[in-house]
Amino acid sequence: MDDRNKQRDAPETQVGTTGHEWDGIHELNTPLPRWWLWLFYATIVWAIGYWIVYPAWPLLSSYSNGVINWHSRAAVAADLAALQAERGPMMARLAQASLQEIESTPELLDFARALGGRAFADNCAPCHGAGGGGAKGYPNLVDNDWLWGGTLADISQTITHGVRSGDDQGHQGSMPAFGRDGMLKRDDIISVADYVRSLSGLATTPGADLARGAKIFADNCAVCHGPQGKGNHSVGAPNLTDQIWLYGPETKTIIDGVWNGHGGIMPAWGAKLDGVTIKALTVYVHTFGGGE
Amino acid sequence: MGPGGATALAIEGATAAQPGQPPHAELAAEVKRTLAEPATPELQKSVDPDDQPLYASRKKIYPQNVSGTFRRLKWAMLVVGLGIYYFLPFVRWDRGPNAPHQAVLIDLPGRRLYFFFIEIWPQEVYYLTGLLIIAAMTLFLMNALAGRVWCGYLCPQTVWTDLYIAIERWIEGDRRNHLKRDRQGWTFDRAARAASKHFWWLMIAWWTGGAWVLYFADAPTLVKNLATFQAPLVAYAFIGMLTFTTYALAGWMREQVCIYMCPWPRIQAALTDEYAFNVTYRYDRGEPRTSLKKAAALHANGQPAGDCIDCLQCMYACPSGVDIRTGPDVACIQCGLCIDACDAVMAKIGRPTRLIAYDTDVNIERRRQGLAPIYKIVRTRTVLYAVIITVIAAVMAYTLATRRNDGVNVIHDRNPLFVRLSDGAVRNGYAVHILNKTLETQRFALKISGLPDADVEVMGSESRSNGDPVIDVGPDQSREVRVLVTTHQRLEPEASIPLTFTVVSSEGAVAASAADHFLGP
Numbered sequence: 001m002d003d004r005n006k007q008r009d010a011p012e013t014q015v016g017t018t019g020h021e022w023d024g025i026h027e028l029n030t031p032l033p034r035w036w037l038w039l040f041y042a043t044i045v046w047a048i049g050y051w052i053v054y055p056a057w058p059l060l061s062s063y064s065n066g067v068i069n070w071h072s073r074a075a076v077a078a079d080l081a082a083l084q085a086e087r088g089p090m091m092a093r094l095a096q097a098s099l100q101e102i103e104s105t106p107e108l109l110d111f112a113r114a115l116g117g118r119a120f121a122d123n124c125a126p127c128h129g130a131g132g133g134g135a136k137g138y139p140n141l142v143d144n145d146w147l148w149g150g151t152l153a154d155i156s157q158t159i160t161h162g163v164r165s166g167d168d169q170g171h172q173g174s175m176p177a178f179g180r181d182g183m184l185k186r187d188d189i190i191s192v193a194d195y196v197r198s199l200s201g202l203a204t205t206p207g208a209d210l211a212r213g214a215k216i217f218a219d220n221c222a223v224c225h226g227p228q229g230k231g232n233h234s235v236g237a238p239n240l241t242d243q244i245w246l247y248g249p250e251t252k253t254i255i256d257g258v259w260n261g262h263g264g265i266m267p268a269w270g271a272k273l274d275g276v277t278i279k280a281l282t283v284y285v286h287t288f289g290g291g292e
Numbered sequence: 293m294g295p296g297g298a299t300a301l302a303i304e305g306a307t308a309a310q311p312g313q314p315p316h317a318e319l320a321a322e323v324k325r326t327l328a329e330p331a332t333p334e335l336q337k338s339v340d341p342d343d344q345p346l347y348a349s350r351k352k353i354y355p356q357n358v359s360g361t362f363r364r365l366k367w368a369m370l371v372v373g374l375g376i377y378y379f380l381p382f383v384r385w386d387r388g389p390n391a392p393h394q395a396v397l398i399d400l401p402g403r404r405l406y407f408f409f410i411e412i413w414p415q416e417v418y419y420l421t422g423l424l425i426i427a428a429m430t431l432f433l434m435n436a437l438a439g440r441v442w443c444g445y446l447c448p449q450t451v452w453t454d455l456y457i458a459i460e461r462w463i464e465g466d467r468r469n470h471l472k473r474d475r476q477g478w479t480f481d482r483a484a485r486a487a488s489k490h491f492w493w494l495m496i497a498w499w500t501g502g503a504w505v506l507y508f509a510d511a512p513t514l515v516k517n518l519a520t521f522q523a524p525l526v527a528y529a530f531i532g533m534l535t536f537t538t539y540a541l542a543g544w545m546r547e548q549v550c551i552y553m554c555p556w557p558r559i560q561a562a563l564t565d566e567y568a569f570n571v572t573y574r575y576d577r578g579e580p581r582t583s584l585k586k587a588a589a590l591h592a593n594g595q596p597a598g599d600c601i602d603c604l605q606c607m608y609a610c611p612s613g614v615d616i617r618t619g620p621d622v623a624c625i626q627c628g629l630c631i632d633a634c635d636a637v638m639a640k641i642g643r644p645t646r647l648i649a650y651d652t653d654v655n656i657e658r659r660r661q662g663l664a665p666i667y668k669i670v671r672t673r674t675v676l677y678a679v680i681i682t683v684i685a686a687v688m689a690y691t692l693a694t695r696r697n698d699g700v701n702v703i704h705d706r707n708p709l710f711v712r713l714s715d716g717a718v719r720n721g722y723a724v725h726i727l728n729k730t731l732e733t734q735r736f737a738l739k740i741s742g743l744p745d746a747d748v749e750v751m752g753s754e755s756r757s758n759g760d761p762v763i764d765v766g767p768d769q770s771r772e773v774r775v776l777v778t779t780h781q782r783l784e785p786e787a788s789i790p791l792t793f794t795v796v797s798s799e800g801a802v803a804a805s806a807a808d809h810f811l812g813p
Contacts, residue, residue, distance in 0.1 A: 018344065031348040033552055035545075106764070109752040110771065131721075133708030142705075142721065145714040242714035287751040289711070289721055289776040 094276050099152040102283050109283065116284025119277050123269065124285075132288045136247055137264050144290035145244040149233040151292045156282040162268035163236065170268055173224070173235040179259030184220065192216045193254040199229045199241045202249055350548060352474075355457055356467035356608040360632025369445045370454055378499065381506035385409075390731040390767040398508050404768070410692060411768075413729065422688045426681055433677035435560045437669065438650060439570035443556065444627035449549050452500070452542035456493055457611065463489045467608055493543045494535065501534030547612040550625055557622045566653040567668045571626040573606075573617040573648050576660040581617075584641060599643050606630035606648055616648055698734065699727035700795045702806045710811045719778040720810050724750075726773070726795055727804075728765035735798040737762050740777060742791040743810050747778040763795075777810060787812035 020027040051057065055071070057064040084091070090111050094102065102108045121130065127138040134140030139147060148158050148171050161170040178184040184192070194204040195213025204210065218227065224237035231239035238246060247253050247262065269278060285291070385395035385408055392399065397406040405412040412419055434441040443450060464470045464485050473482050505527045506514055517523040518531075541549055550557065564570070578600035582590065587597035600617065607615045609630050612623040616630045628650070635645040655665035705721035713719055728734045737760040740748050750761040751774040765771045777791070787810070794805040 019342075029344065031344075031346055033548060034347040034349045035548065036552070037347050103752055104754075106752060106771075113774070129707045131705050131707030133711070140708065140711060142708055142711045142719075143713055239714065243712050243716045244714050287774055289719060289749070289751070289774070290713075 091276055094279060099156065099279060099282055099286075102279065103152070103287070109287070112280040112283040113287060115277065116280035116282075119273065119281050120284055123273070124281070127266075132285065137262075139246055140244070141285050142288045142290055143244055144292070145239060145242055146233065146290070146292065147231075147236045147238055147246070149292070150286070150290060152282055152286050154233070155285050155291070156278065158266065159278050159281055159285075160268065160270035163266040164263055165265060165268040167268035167270070171236055173237075174263030175237075175257060175261045177259065177261035178220065180261070184216065184258070188212075188216050189255055189258045192221065192258060193251050196221075196229070196240050196254055197249065197251060200243060200249070205251065351613060353547065353611065353613040354467040354470050354608075355611045355629075356605070356633070357461055358609045358629050358632040358636065360635055362628030363632050366445060366454060366627060366629070370451050373446070373451050374455070378503045381503065381511035387411075388731050392510060394510055396507060397510075400508060411729070413727070416695075419688060419692075422684050425684050426688075429677050429681045429684070431556075432563055433674060433681065435563050436565070436568055436671070436673045436677060439564065439568055440557075440560055440624075440626040443550065443560075443625040444571075447625075449541060449554070450625060450627065452496075452538060453546050453611065455496065456542040456546075459492050459496070460489055463492070490543070493539055497535040497538035497542070498531065500538045501531035504534050505530050547623060547625075550612065551623045561620075561622065563673075565671075565673070567671055569650040569652055570620065571616065571624065571628055571631065571648065572651040572653075572656065573600075573619075574646075574651060574656060574659075575617070576656050578617065578647055599638070599647050601637070601641065603637055605633040605637050609633035695729075696804060697729040698736070698795060698797055698804045699729070700793055700804045700806045701725040701727075702793045702808045704808050704811070710813060712813065713778065715780075717778050717780045718783060718812050719776055722775045722777070722793070722808065724773050724775045724793060725770060726763060726765050727770045729768065731767045733764055733766050735762055735764050736795040737798075738775065739794045739796065740775075740791055741794070743777065743779055743789055745779070745781065746810075747776075749776045749778070750774070751776070779810070783812035785813070 016029045017026040018029045051064070052066065053068055053070075054066040055063055056066065090108075093108060094112060094115075097105070097108055102112050120128075120132070124132075128134055128141055129138075132141035134142075144150065146154065148154055148163065157169075158171065161167045163171040164174060176183065179186065179189050190205075191209055191213040193213075194208035195210050195217050198204050198210055198213075217225075217229070221229070224235050225231055225240055226237070229240035231237045238244075245253075247257055269281075273281070380396050381394065383395040384393050385406075386393055387406075391411070392406060394406065395408050397404075399406065403414050431442055460470070464473060464482075473479075473485070476482065502518070505518075509527070514523060514527065518527060545553075575598075577598065579598040580596065581600040581602045582597050583601055587601075590597040604615075606617070607613070607630075609632065610616070610624075611627065611629065612621075612625055614621045614624045616624065631646065631648045631650075634648040638645045638647055652665075652667075655667075658665055701724075703723040703725070705723075709720070711719050711721075724738065726736055726738075728736075737757050738748065738750065739760050740746065748761060750763060753761055753763055753773065755762050761775075763771065763773055775793075783789075789810040789812075791808050791810050792805050793808060794803050796803045
């Protein structure tokens with residue numbers, strides 16, 4: 001028995017030591033339980049099983065498929081199918097009901113708003129904002145001013161076919177570029193801009209000739225915006241007499257709009273979204289609060 | 293003198309003292325065999341340190357049956373605990389037509405927890421937090437008073453292992469017979485007994501898993517569906533998993549779970565103190581250990597001799613294979629079976645019982661010094677744990693007793709914060725969430741105060757009562773409605789006006805309210 005082995009029992013702990021010693025510090029011998037080792041081997045066996053069952057190894061032009069032929073894409077499809085099956089009865093009711101019926105039936109309204117909310121966040125929020133608050137050039141959907149009409153039917157039409165989207169049934173018509181195309185002179189445009197501001201009671205440039213502006217408005221703008229400037233849903237001409245401005249009420253902004261024209265585009269979502277989703281979106285947008 | 297020799301003598305002493313007892317010669321031989329084997333491989337001094345095995349195999353334990361106070365206590369705990377676990381899902385509780393009739397039910401799809409007269413919604417998960425704090429503090433308190441009470445009597449690992457050991461004894465015999473059978477190699481008899489044991493173990497494990505899933509669905513219906521293979525796959529999967537874990541942990545892993553897998557032995561070692569009762573070998577009384585005959589000889593010479601006769605019955609009774617006489621041990625679950633085993637021996641040889649007993653470190657030391665034992669149940673830690681338990685339990689009981697059956701939450705629109713309407717009016721939008729925890733449909737009137745002459749509109753709800761919009765919420769449901777508040781009054785720039793949303797149920801007895809703001813440009 002050598003010296004090393006004499007130190008194998010640490011008196012303080014009554015636990016055997018390995019015999020390793022550094023500067024009088026002994027290493028206690030506390031071996032791992034053997035089943036711990038078996039667990040390690042079990043993970044290796046599990047990994048091999050996993051390679052066989054699931055897709056695992058990259059090959060030259062493909063990969064090992066696994067014996068159960070599992071694919072993440074198929075799993076997503078199955079999940080979506082399960083979701084559709086779960087929603088099925090409510091989706092069928094939504095498909096059957098008219099837009100008015102959906103709004104007047106609490107459970108259909110709750111379901112449509114939940115469905116519409118997700119579709120809005122996915123498709124509409126990038127331009128119209130997460131809560132429909134809009135941005136410059138992108139209409140605010142929460143207020144009660146509508147370019148193309150705010151009834152359920154109007155909203156459904158706009159969502160389905162879009163605005164200047166190229167869709168045959170989409171809304172057409174845009175604000176001409178009166179200045180750039182030489183239809184109005186520079187000082188005419190400045191006058192009409194002041195007149196337009198006066199329609200909604202905004203301050204005008206001191207000394208502005210509003211009568212001249214009114215004349216120019218009647219000759220050029222009234223055909224779309226109406227003799228009183230109240231706008232026209234059928235051509236998407238905004239009401240100029242209210243407090244809501246798509247591009248802003250500043251004189252400079254109005255002059256810029258008359259000079260260069262406007263013609264923002266909304267895609268035709270009928271080509272991308274199914275009918276029930278568009279119904280849900282219509283109800284969702286209508287119940288933002290400004291619906292007519 | 294080797295320990296084996298001493299043991300043999302001790303057993304012979306016991307034989308001499310108690311003629312007509314079971315065959316002690318065989319027992320003595322077994323003791324010799326046990327002690328001839330090195331206790332642990334690392335004690336084999338001739339092995340080079342670097343050649344020692346890195347892994348220790350589990351030594352199979354053959355716990356000997358005992359009878360006594362603590363064994364009876366453990367049986368009682370086992371019967372009560374398992375009885376509750378296996379049969380509680382079948383207890384019915386009438387809650388009326390719109391709720392399940394199961395006393396204890398975790399309704400995951402419906403997101404409700406039912407416990408007799410209590411129904412908990414997900415947003416009331418703080419009751420679970422309270423329960424967990426109480427559970428932890430109770431564990432600490434038990435530990436401060438009497439050591440590992442949880443481990444010894446209440447832990448599912450202990451209870452199921454105890455049941456499995458009982459089955460093992462019933463089929464393969466008690467310690468001695470089981471050892472003898474195992475030494476005979478694989479005979480048909482041994483194989484048949486082993487097969488029978490595993491069959492019963494698996495049956496218990498299967499019933500354990502089966503009872504588990506019954507807490508998550510209507511128990512009688514689920515039993516019927518399980519039997520006719522109509523139950524959801526997840527139910528079978530969970531039964532399978534729990535069957536496996538029960539069988540593996542209670543049948544095969546046993547004390548390995550306590551020694552290697554459970555964190556509590558380490559935690560409790562840090563929480564205990566010298567005043568805590570623990571299952572202890574009273575070495576002040578037991579040492580030096582010697583046989584009856586030698587003890588008599590030593591006493592005759594006026595030399596000290598302890599009460600322990602080194603019969604090893606405490607060690608044989610131990611389900612963890614611990615020798616309690618070596619002091620506190622991380623593997624000791626303090627089940628008290630060694631107390632019963634030792635008491636039986638002490639009674640037979642006519643010495644006072646409780647050589648192994650629930651005792652405190654401080655009293656063992658005091659007795660050694662000839663002082664009277666002191667007991668301090670009231671200590672800072674026990675008082676603190678008890679106070680925390682009482683406070684949390686009181687708060688929970690109070691909130692449960694005064695729990696509202698309605699509730700309202702309001703979330704202001706974030707985009708846009710406000711909107712100007714074409715006539716210049718300012719409007720704010722809110723998502724109002726109304727809770728109805730009663731089991732009947734409730735009609736709530738929504739009142740908003742803080743902004744006089746504001747228009748309040750609930751989308752999709754035209755009906756009004758006394759000018760306030762009314763909203764129906766189904767039984768045990770919540771409903772979110774969009775509410776628009778519009779004002780024509782001139783607001784200060786960047787106005788932020790406090791609003792109170794109040795919902796009053798048609799009974800009008802109670803009203804819940806929530807605060808928010810009306811924002812302006």
